[in-house]
Amino acid sequence: MQGSRRLAAAFVAAALLAGCTASGREASGGLNYAAAPAAEDIASAKQSAAQVYMFRGGFNGIFSTGITDMAAELRRRGVPAQDLSWTAGHGSLARIKQALARNPQAGPVILAGHSLGASSVLSMAKDLTRDGITVDLLIVFDPLGTMRVPKGVRKLINFKASGDKSDPGGFTPGKGFDGRIVNVDIRNLPDLGKSSHWNIVNQQALQRRVIREIESVYRTWQPPKVAAAS
Numbered sequence: 001m002q003g004s005r006r007l008a009a010a011f012v013a014a015a016l017l018a019g020c021t022a023s024g025r026e027a028s029g030g031l032n033y034a035a036a037p038a039a040e041d042i043a044s045a046k047q048s049a050a051q052v053y054m055f056r057g058g059f060n061g062i063f064s065t066g067i068t069d070m071a072a073e074l075r076r077r078g079v080p081a082q083d084l085s086w087t088a089g090h091g092s093l094a095r096i097k098q099a100l101a102r103n104p105q106a107g108p109v110i111l112a113g114h115s116l117g118a119s120s121v122l123s124m125a126k127d128l129t130r131d132g133i134t135v136d137l138l139i140v141f142d143p144l145g146t147m148r149v150p151k152g153v154r155k156l157i158n159f160k161a162s163g164d165k166s167d168p169g170g171f172t173p174g175k176g177f178d179g180r181i182v183n184v185d186i187r188n189l190p191d192l193g194k195s196s197h198w199n200i201v202n203q204q205a206l207q208r209r210v211i212r213e214i215e216s217v218y219r220t221w222q223p224p225k226v227a228a229a230s
Helices: 002-023 039-047 065-076 086-102 116-130 204-220
Strands: 051-056 081-085 109-114 137-141 155-160 180-185
Touching: 051 065, 051 086, 051 116, 065 081, 065 109, 065 204, 081 086, 086 116, 109 116, 109 204, 116 137, 137 204, 155 204
Parallel strands: 051 081, 051 109, 109 137, 137 155, 155 180
Antiparallel strands: none
């Protein structure tokens, strides 16, 4: 009982801290974009065949406001990023499969998630690759667990901000994996030493890096070649 009370108290304290953090994100390092995404950029994003999904974590995403900021900036740049609750994973998985069924050359498939949102995208990646669908970029922010990365994920980036700083993270290649895995504890990087599970996605330096990663994959992606009929 006492343990449960301590845990509940910790969650309440964290929620209060998050409220303060959310009200002053610019001061704490979160991006503060001057302009909202242009209407034409959003319209273009909706028409795109790209599948770009970014998931917030628990507590109604109060600790994941940076996910929303990054998705908005990506849309402003013409990248069709959607930001959703971690609970939308199953529905998003179905939409990706439907899009690929209609158009096998749709893509790229880009997934990113924080905390419980990371759990969602890891589960989605396992399901998609099991069905032969390539995940071009998979980004997790301080996930609650690790896994052996399946064949079909081209690149996984694990941004870690809790636990032992000397341990970059435990994602390892699964059977047949031929992509790239990047495990990094961001607290060892310049300007990110005060990062934690609760504020990781609000860090300006990390946001810039993530936006570059996603935009690069989106801009350079090429649809798979279709074998000519004999």
